[in-house]
Amino acid sequence: MPGGRLSHQERRAIAAGLSDGLGYAEIARQLDRPTSTISREVARNGGGRGYRADHAHYATSSRARRGRRQTPQAPNDTDEYAERFAAVMVDGGIPRMAARVLARLYTAESRSLTAAQLVNALQVSPASISKAIGYLEQVGMLHREPDPRRRLQHYVMAEDVWQQAWKSSSRTNLNWAETAAEGAELFGPDSPAGRRLAQMADFFGALGDDMSGGPGFDILDDALTVLAAYREGGRVIEADRVAAVLGWPVDRVKTALELAAATRLTPEQRADLATAAE
Numbered sequence: 001m002p003g004g005r006l007s008h009q010e011r012r013a014i015a016a017g018l019s020d021g022l023g024y025a026e027i028a029r030q031l032d033r034p035t036s037t038i039s040r041e042v043a044r045n046g047g048g049r050g051y052r053a054d055h056a057h058y059a060t061s062s063r064a065r066r067g068r069r070q071t072p073q074a075p076n077d078t079d080e081y082a083e084r085f086a087a088v089m090v091d092g093g094i095p096r097m098a099a100r101v102l103a104r105l106y107t108a109e110s111r112s113l114t115a116a117q118l119v120n121a122l123q124v125s126p127a128s129i130s131k132a133i134g135y136l137e138q139v140g141m142l143h144r145e146p147d148p149r150r151r152l153q154h155y156v157m158a159e160d161v162w163q164q165a166w167k168s169s170s171r172t173n174l175n176w177a178e179t180a181a182e183g184a185e186l187f188g189p190d191s192p193a194g195r196r197l198a199q200m201a202d203f204f205g206a207l208g209d210d211m212s213g214g215p216g217f218d219i220l221d222d223a224l225t226v227l228a229a230y231r232e233g234g235r236v237i238e239a240d241r242v243a244a245v246l247g248w249p250v251d252r253v254k255t256a257l258e259l260a261a262a263t264r265l266t267p268e269q270r271a272d273l274a275t276a277a278e
Contacts, residue, residue, distance in 0.1 A: 015053040099262040105157040112154035173208035
């Protein structure tokens with residue numbers, strides 16, 4: 001019937017018609033099929049001289065089975081959210097495929113995913129996943145863990161993933177500032193190029209310093225250092241005591257505590273910070 005899948009008998013009729021020298025239109029008329037159906041069938045399966053009915057039938061059945069295996073599942077709410085989440089990260093400057101991988105890791109039920117799981121979830125090639133993983137490893141946002149039972153690599157998102165992203169952005173801005181400053185010196189401060197590059201160096205230098213807490217002062221590392229030193233012998237110690245242990249000004253310790261308090265902490269850690277801030 002017109003529009004349905006060609007049967008084995010119809011394919012034999014096509015082969016017979018080609019052997020008798022009939023054109024596509026005449027074969028189509030005899031089978032009550034569109035001419036385009038006949039022409040596509042012959043073109044996909046060896047052409048007018050190489051068409052074989054049995055081979056065409058089994059090859060088409062094989063393609064149909066592969067297509068059913070590879071048909072992706074309809075997206076659910078979780079999939080749609082992961083893609084929207086990835087789109088937000090792309091707007092923030094993360095490469096698209098790296099953002100999609102990171103969104104899947106964030107929304108996965110397990111703490112890690114394999115390359116095969118990511119390929120299946122995102123319906124992309126293994127090469128695309130490998131490139132995205134390489135980028136995320138380079139900026140410290142995930143790492144690999146070998147499977148103890150199989151020859152697989154599990155990709156695990158870093159616990160401090162957004163701190164790593166922040167520090168990477170800070171380093172990038174400072175690198176831009178340094179390169180622009182070199183250019184300003186090369187072209188000279190009175191040249192148009194030198195003035196533009198000097199302005200760029202000032203802007204990205206200030207931005208990088210702000211993101212890292214000021215020259216030589218990494219506020220994120222400060223927060224982690226304070227949290228690590230915050231308990232002594234199982235008990236909470238005061239901010240001035242932490243400052244004395246670390247050799248820091250008390251204000252620096254309090255600033256780090258404020259940043260740490262703004263992160264995702266356990267109730268016990270929040271209680272500790274509240275005690276120290278008093």
